[in-house]
Amino acid sequence: EGADFGKCPIKSNVVGGGTRSQDWWPCALNLAVLRQNADASNPLGGDFDYATAFAQLDVEELRKDLTALQTDSQTWWPADYGNYGGLFIRMAWHSAGTYRQIDGRGGAGMGQQRFSQLNSWADNTSLDKARRLLWPIKQKYGSSISWADLMEFAGHVAIENMGLPLYGFAFGRVDTWQADEGIYWGSEDAMYGDADSNRDRYNGSTDITGRSALLEKPLGATNMGLIYVDPEGPSGQPNPAASALDIRTTFGRMGMNDEETVALIGGGHTFGKTHGAVASTYIGPEPNAAGIELQGLGWHNSFKSGVAEYARTSGIEVIWTRTPTNWSNDFFTSLFKNNFTLVESPGGATQWEALGANASHPDPFVAGSFRKPTMLTSDLALLHDTSYYNISETFLNTPAYFAETFSRTWFKLLHRDMGPLSRYLGPYVPKGKPLLWQDPLPTVSYATIDNNDVQQLKGAILALLGPATPGLNVSSLITTAWGAASSFRISDKRGGANGGRIALQPQRSFKANNPERLDVVLGALQKVQKSFNAKQKKKQVSLADLIVLGGVAAVEKAARDARSPVSVPFTPGRVDTTQDLTDVETFAYLAPEADGFRNYGHGNARARTEELLVDKASLLSLNIPEMTVLVGGMRALGANFDGSTTGILTDRPGRLTNDFFVNLLNISTVWTPVNGTAEELFQGSDRVTGAPKYTATRVDLILGSHPELRAVSEVYGSGNAQQKFVNDFVKAWAKVADLDRYDIR
Template identity: 50%
Template structure:
C-alpha cells in the first residue's frame, strides 16, 4: 500500500498452489515422498478456541459503532514506542490492510485477508511487509478489549477501511465474518526461490512476457505483494512496469480501472520510508531474538522512528497532504515532470522537477520543514502507459469518480476472498449485488423432493452419468475464496458448460433430461443436479447390498448468465481432477498425486475423506471419458470396497506401461487384470494413505466405507451451502 520493498539490484501450466514441497525432517532421506501436510493444515489441535466456539455467535454481541470509534481514536493517538507520521496512523493502517488483502490471487483463490494469516510466517516476515508487525501491535489493545467478538482477520481488514474514513473518503461498506486460523499456512506455494527478492526471471518463463508469470503466483518476486516499485528486477522503466502491473493486478481479480484507482488511492495517504541504511535493520519477526517479542526490523543505529524510519528503502510521501483523502496524487503526477533519483537508503525513485514549495509535504515531525514528494516506478506507469494514463486523467478531472472507483475497488480488495454475500455479517454490508461476488438467487425449498426423485429415476439417465454431473458441478468449490460449487448451477452456463473436464456432450444430455424436471416441479436446476447424483449414489449403494440414505438439503438457486462473470470463472476450470482420473496435461514440475492434494485441500477434505472418495468414485465407474484406470472391480457401478481390496491384494504386481499408466498383473497367471494411474497407486504406495486404504479393505468395514463415502460426498455437495453452516 504505502510502502513496498525495494529490490537490491510461470513456468508451470497447472495450479500447484497446494505447495506439496517435500519439507520436514525426513525430506533429505525420502525426497520423493508425498507430503500430506496440506490436508492437515488447520488441525483442530492448533485452535485454542475449542470445537464449540462459534465466531458468528460472538460477532452478534459486537458493538460495531464502539469498535469503529476506538479505531478512529487510534488513528490519531500517537504512542511513544512507535510515533505516527504527522501524528496519524492512517497510512500505516491502510498499508497493513492492503498488504493482508493484496496477497490474494484468483488463480487458486489462496492468500488474502480472510484468515488473519498475516500474523504468521512467511507473510509476517516478507520484505514487503516490513513494519506491518508494528501496525498489528497498535491494534492489539483494541483486539484485547473486544476479544472473541472480533477476529484478527476482521480487525485487520476493518482498520484500513476506517483509516480511509478518517482521511475523508466515503467508503463503500464493510462486512465482518472472517475467521482466524491458528497455524501458518506453510503449504501455500508462494514460489520456489531460495532467497527474498530473487530476480523476476526465476518465476517468469520470459521476463519480457508478463503473462508468462508462473501459475498460481501473482507477485513478480518472492516476498512482494505485487510489483517491484523500482521497476522490473529493480531497473526503472514505467512502461515495462505497467505490463507487470496489468498482469499482477489481473491475477488479484482487478481490471485496469481498479488497478489505477487502487494504486493512486493507496498512495494518496501515508508515505514510504527509506531515510537511513537498510543494512542497519534487525532481523525480521520470524528470525528475531526472543527479546523482540514477535516483532522485527528495528533500526539498530539511531532512532529508527519518525523521519529516521527505514522500511522499503524508498523515501517520501506521494502527496502534499498525506493524511487527507484528496486528488493530489494525480495533480502532482501530471503537473510536474519527474526525474530519477535515489533515496538516502539507495532505492531508485522519481522526484518532481522545479516543484513549488507549497506542493511539498511537510516533515513527519517538524511542520516547518518541507520535503520532496516522490513517485515509484509503478506510479509513473500510470502516466506513461496509454490506458492507465487515460483513466488517470479522467480521475484527475473527476474527483467524485475517482473516489467512487477507489471505494469500490478497496471494498473488492478487502472482500474478494470472502465469497458470496451470504457470508457477510454486519450493519455496513452494501445492499448492491456485485458480479464479482458470484451472486446466486435464493432457492425454493417448498417442493416435493420425493416427486422430483421419481421423475429423475424415470428420465433414462445412467447412475454414473448423474453422479459424474453432480460431482463436476460441485468440484469447482474453493475453500480458499469460497467460489464455485453446485449452488447456482453454473455448470450449465458459459464457460463451464464447454470445459473439457465436464465432458460437454454428456453434460448436455444430462441437462436436457433434468432441466424440464426442474421447470415442472419448482425445484432449482442446481438442486435437481445434486439430487440426481444422490439418486445414482443410492442405487449404487443398494447394488452393493446396503441401504444408506444420502442426505439432501433443498434450497440451491439458479444463477443466470447476467449474474455470471464468465471471464473470471475461467480460473476455476479444472486442469486436473484425480477423483475422476482426469489430467488435461502432464507437468514435469508437479505430479498427478500432488495435483490431487491441491484439489482435495481446496474442497476442504481431510486425507481420510479424500481416500474414501477416490475408492468410491473408481468403483462407481465415473472416470473421465470412460477410462478404466483404477476401476478395480468386477461389479462397476456398485459402491463396494473393491478398489481397496484389490489395491492391497498381494496376488497382484504393478508394472509401468507409460508415463501415467500401469498394469495390474496377476502374479499366478501373468495376465493384466486392471490398469491404473499414479493417483490410483499412491493409495497403496504412500504409507499414510495405505493405512487408510487398509482400513477400508477390511472385511468388517464394507459398510463403514459406504457411510464414510456418503459423508464425504455430502460434504462436497454442500460445501457452498453457507446457509446450512453454523
C-alpha cells in the same frame, strides 16, 4: 542479515529436528496440506462459530476505538503526521493484495499476515508494528472480532476518517492458526532484496520489458517476498515503462482491470508516506529471525531512536501528496504537473523527485516544514503506458469519478475472497445489487421443496435410468453432481453446486465435466424439473438442487445394490442463477487441470498427477481419509469423467462396495507402467498367469503406494469395513455437496 535459507546453527535433536523423510526423499508426495486447520489446532475449538461470536460485538464501539487509536500516536512507534491512517491502509492492502484469482488463494480472508512467512516478508516490514498497535483493541474484543477482519476494518475506518466515504464493508473473515501450507509462493531460495528473488518465476528470462507475461502461474507477485511489484522497478531497474508491464500482470492476476489498478495505486498513494531515512545496515532481522526478546517484532532499527524521522521500512523516502491524511486526487496532480528526476533516497533506494518544484509536501514530524514532491518508479509507470495514462488523466480531471472508482475497487479488493454473500456480516454490508464478481444468486419467492418432494424426485430421477435414457446411469449422475459441487474452492469460496452454474458457461464446457455426457444428464434432470414444477403452485425445485439430488439418488441406489443401504443427507434450497450473473472470464479459472476423483487429466512439468489430486482435495478442504474414501468410492461407482474403466478395480461397478481398496491391496495383481504414457497409465496383471486385469492411473496407485495413504486404504479394504466405508463415503460426499452452503450454516 535475516533469512538464511535452509541453515540453522543448532541442529536440533528433538521435536522434528534431524534429517527427516522429507530431506531424504524430497520428491515423495507431501500430505501436510491436508492436515492443516485441524480442529485440534484451533484454540477456540472446532465448534467455534465466528458469526455467533461476532454478533456480540458492538461495531460502533469498535469503530470509535479504531478512530481514537488512529490519531493517538505512541512513543514506541510514533505516527507520521500524528495519524496511523496510511500505515493501517497499507496493512489492509497487503493483507488483501496477496489474492490471486487463478487458484483463489491468498487474500485477507484468513488473517495470514500474522504467520510466517508473510509476517517476515520484506514487503511487510513495519506491519508488525501496525498489528501490535491494534493489539489492545483486539484484546478488548477477543474472539468477537477476528484478526482477519480487524486488519481490514482498521484500513477501512482509516480511509473513511480521512474523508472518503466507502462503498461498504463486510465482516466475516474467520481466523486460521497457522500459515497456509497450500499456497505456492514461488520456488526461489532468495528473498526480495537479493537479485535472485525472481530467478525462477519468469522461466529464466531477465528481459524486464518482455517477461511479465511469462510470470509463473498462479503467482501474482514479481518477486519472492513481495505482495505485488518492485517499487524501484522490475529487478530494481528504475524503468517506469517496464514497471507498467509488471503492474498489469500482477494486478490482473489479482482480478483488477486497468481502471481498478490505477484507482487503487493513486488512491492508496494519496495517503501516508514511505520510509527510507536510514541505510539498511541499521536494520535487524525480520520477525521470524529476530531474537526471542523482541517478542515477534522485527526489523529493529539501531539508528538513534530508530523510529519516526529515522524510520526505515522500504528504504524509499517519498511523500506523494500535499494531503497525506486526507482524501484528494493530489496524487494525479503531482503526477501530471511535475517533472521527476531519478534520485537516491537517504536510505539508498532509487526514487523520483521533482527537483524544480516548490517544497509543498508536508514533513511528517516538523510542522511548517515541507519537501519536494516525490514518486516511486511504480507510480511513474502510470505515465508510461497509454491506457494507464488516459485513466490517470480522467482521474485527475474528474475527482468524483476517481473517488467513486476507488471506493468500489477498495471494496472489491477487501472482499474478493469472501465467497457467497451469506458470509457477509455486520451493519455496513452494501444493500444494493450484488456485483458480478460476487457471483450473484437470484433471490427467489417460491417455497423450497420438502422431504416428501425429495423422496418423490429421487424416484423420478431413478425412473429415467435404463434404456429410456441412454447415457443416464449411476456413473453419469455422480460425475455431474461431483462436477457441480466440486467446482467449489475453499480458497476464495467460489464455485459449488448452488446457482446451477454447471448448466451455464463456462462450466458447461469444462473438459473435466465431459460436456456431451453432461448434456444427457442435464436434459434428463430438466425433464424431471419441468414436470415437477408444472404441478406445483408455490413450490419449485431448482436444477441446482436436482443436480445434487441426482448424485444422492445414485449413491443411495449404489449402496442398496451393494446391500449396504444408506441415506445420504440432502438439504434443498439451492437456486438457479443466470448466464448474465456469471463472470465467464474468471469462472474459467475454476476449470480443473486434473481431477483425480473423476480420473480426469494428469500432471504437468511442475506438478505430478497425484499432487494435483492433493491440491484439489485441499481446495475442497478435505482431510486424508476423506480424500481417500472419495477416490475409492467414486471408482466403485464407476464415476470416471469419461465413463472409462481405468481404475475401476471391481467387476461390479455402480455398486458402492469397498472393492477398489480390496483389489488395490491384493498382492495377486502386479502393476507395470504402460509404454508411452509417461507413467500416467498402468497395467495390472495376474501375478501368476500374467492375464491382464485392470488399468489404473497414478491417482489410483498412489493410494496403495504412499505409506500413509496405504494405511488409510487398509482401513477401507478390510474384511469388515464395508459399512464403515459406505458411511464415511456418504459423509464426505455430503460434505462436498454442501461446501458452498453458507446459507444453511
